[in-house]
Amino acid sequence: MSHTEFMQLAIELAYExxxxxxxxxxxxxxxxxxxxxxxxxNEVLQTHDPTAHAELQAIREASRSLGxxxxxxxxxxxxGEPCSMCLSAIYLANFKNVYYAYTAEESxxxxxxxxxxxxxxALPMEKRDVKLIKLDKNPKQKNPxxxxxxxxx
Numbered sequence: 001m002s003h004t005e006f007m008q009l010a011i012e013l014a015y016e017x018x019x020x021x022x023x024x025x026x027x028x029x030x031x032x033x034x035x036x037x038x039x040x041x042n043e044v045l046q047t048h049d050p051t052a053h054a055e056l057q058a059i060r061e062a063s064r065s066l067g068x069x070x071x072x073x074x075x076x077x078x079x080g081e082p083c084s085m086c087l088s089a090i091y092l093a094n095f096k097n098v099y100y101a102y103t104a105e106e107s108x109x110x111x112x113x114x115x116x117x118x119x120x121x122a123l124p125m126e127k128r129d130v131k132l133i134k135l136d137k138n139p140k141q142k143n144p145x146x147x148x149x150x151x152x153x
Contacts (some may be wrong), residue, residue: 006031006077007101009039014054014079017041024112025079028054030062032074038062054078055086059093070094080107083114084121 006029013027026042040057044050055078063069072094080102082090090098107113120128137143 001034003077003099006036006075007079007099009036010054010077010079011101013039013041017054022046023052026054027079028058029077030058030071030074031077032062032066032071037065037074051085053083053086054080055082056089059089063093072096075099080104084117085114 010027010029013029014025015027017023017027018025023042023045028040029036030038038058038061040054040059040061042054043052043057046052055076058076059071062071062074066074070093074095076090076095076098078086078098078100081100081104082098083104104113104115104118108115120130125132
């Protein structure tokens with residue numbers, strides 16, 4: 001199949017998801033060696049999980065089915081331009097190529113954009129709406145970072 005055909009499938013997933021009122025109009029497909037290894041649709045409305053975006057659902061499925069979190073030998077086809085959360089997961093999964101059809105601006109036009117998050121993340125931490133507050137650690141508590149380092153180095 002061609003890039004265009006894979007994209008058409010991702011868009012069809014998005015269309016059917018919206019048509020059947022199962023979620024927002026987003027679909028994603030992950031391909032390895034020309035074969036579809038995972039599909040995902042936006043399930044935020046169904047699951048009440050704000051992380052249940054199509055790309056993340058597909059990444060979760062691909063990682064489970066392939067037995068690895070390293071998807072560097074896969075390609076992702078997303079009906080819409082990935083939001084900042086999905087883009088972070090795309091980087092963490094080591095994708096090299098991500099293809100999309102609808103832009104972030106087109107999502108904004110129908111009230112589904114995430115431009116606000118991109119704007120917030122670009123701000124210095126002290127100017128963001130969500131405050132990250134570091135608390136002191138208990139020095140008597142076992143340190144999971146030390147354990148991880150000891151077990152993995």
